[in-house]
Amino acid sequence: MASLTIPASAGTTHDLLALGALVTRLDPGIIPFAEADDYRLHVSGGEYNVAANLSSCFGMRTAIASAMVNYPIGKRMERAVQKMGVTPYYKRFEHDGVRGPNMAIVWSDRGQGVRAPVVFYNRSNEAAQQLAPGSFDWDAIFGKVSEGHSGNPAIRWFHSGGIFSALSPTTSQLVIEAMQAAKKAGAVVSFDLNYRAKLWAIAAAEQGKNAAQASEEAAKTLRKIASYVDVLVGNEEDLQKGLGLKGQDVEAKSSLDPSAFFSMIESVTRDFPNIKAVATTLREVHSTNRHTWSAVLWIDGKHYQAPTAELDVYDRVGGGDGFAAGLFYGFLSGKSHEEALRLGWAHGALLTTTPGDTTMVSLDQVEAFASGGSARIQR
Numbered sequence: 001m002a003s004l005t006i007p008a009s010a011g012t013t014h015d016l017l018a019l020g021a022l023v024t025r026l027d028p029g030i031i032p033f034a035e036a037d038d039y040r041l042h043v044s045g046g047e048y049n050v051a052a053n054l055s056s057c058f059g060m061r062t063a064i065a066s067a068m069v070n071y072p073i074g075k076r077m078e079r080a081v082q083k084m085g086v087t088p089y090y091k092r093f094e095h096d097g098v099r100g101p102n103m104a105i106v107w108s109d110r111g112q113g114v115r116a117p118v119v120f121y122n123r124s125n126e127a128a129q130q131l132a133p134g135s136f137d138w139d140a141i142f143g144k145v146s147e148g149h150s151g152n153p154a155i156r157w158f159h160s161g162g163i164f165s166a167l168s169p170t171t172s173q174l175v176i177e178a179m180q181a182a183k184k185a186g187a188v189v190s191f192d193l194n195y196r197a198k199l200w201a202i203a204a205a206e207q208g209k210n211a212a213q214a215s216e217e218a219a220k221t222l223r224k225i226a227s228y229v230d231v232l233v234g235n236e237e238d239l240q241k242g243l244g245l246k247g248q249d250v251e252a253k254s255s256l257d258p259s260a261f262f263s264m265i266e267s268v269t270r271d272f273p274n275i276k277a278v279a280t281t282l283r284e285v286h287s288t289n290r291h292t293w294s295a296v297l298w299i300d301g302k303h304y305q306a307p308t309a310e311l312d313v314y315d316r317v318g319g320g321d322g323f324a325a326g327l328f329y330g331f332l333s334g335k336s337h338e339e340a341l342r343l344g345w346a347h348g349a350l351l352t353t354t355p356g357d358t359t360m361v362s363l364d365q366v367e368a369f370a371s372g373g374s375a376r377i378q379r
Helices: 046-056 072-083 169-185 197-205 211-226 236-243 259-263 265-271 319-332 337-351 363-370
Strands: 016-019 023-027 040-044 062-070 087-094 104-108 119-122 157-161 188-192 231-233 277-287 290-299 302-305 309-312
Touching: 016 046, 016 169, 023 072, 040 046, 040 072, 046 062, 046 157, 046 188, 046 319, 062 072, 072 087, 157 169, 157 319, 169 188, 169 211, 188 319, 197 211, 211 236, 231 319, 236 259, 236 265, 259 265, 259 290, 277 319, 277 337, 290 319, 290 337, 302 337, 309 337, 319 337, 337 363
Parallel strands: 016 062, 016 157, 023 104, 062 087, 157 188, 188 231, 231 277
Antiparallel strands: 023 040, 104 119, 277 290, 290 302, 290 309
8 A cells, every 4th residue: 555645845836725615603602592692703614624724823835715705704704714824716606685695604602511512504505515617727726836846736735525525416526626636736635524414415305315315325425535535534433424334333432442443444445545544533522611532543554543631622613623734734744643643633622722613723832732731821
């Protein structure tokens, strides 16, 4: 099996390009929705979050390919992307003043104690659902650097995920088109399975398919996507439901037991010999605000596990994307496999201590926690 080879930074334009939907998350904090009058707006998106985290915390040159609607909400979102230092490649849409198309809304509170967070969506007439093959000029985006350089691709790493792929039949086709362009250019390709049965079911229902058919269609689509992937992010449930792989009963295992995850690696590599690394977080939820947290990585035939930490969680949303960003940074910056895993584990943990889906912490804080630092005051 080939090892993961990452293009050098010299002569490249971006360290990472993400493809996905930008969304607004409306967050009432700990107030239940039925009682809430005030909401905080976070600009988010599973794929975008990785690019934003890598730029803001880790100082990497990142970009996002996404849909953007020309109306005031879109302008607010564009400013947030700019603030995070992420270069945009937008397919623009005009709003008709009544029905859209729209930038999606995710309603997501924080919960508190024994009361779990509540999440629901308004993705009606979402602009990102209309993205399709041909929406972006991948040849221009992934083009080789000019003569006189090493011949590296313009982009070192391409990332997308299962949430965007589930929005419509054309978004999954677009992911495959982008991955083909990335592979042709020599970029690393990563994918976060992020299996969401609800999203796949809605898209399938629009085509007259039932829940069982939606599940089959999701696995078929994700398996096709996985055939282009170098680095896969997903837990054992994602692997079973998203890729249709057989495995242990995930409900019968502790959420912190990595055996179910590692036991599936043979199935992953058998079906997808192109995959060179698989990683995921491990989380045991004791209450909304108290989690036990770890992470695991398989690469080059070896297993790695991060330490276990007890987290006091302020806002859990985005922790997994925070993990992926830290892990990718470790790979992109030439860290050892164990160091890369620890950086992902540490950044994901720290991201849960602040509001919103994207990072508010510094690289110094991540490195300190990854190396065993504590929460003692820094003077």
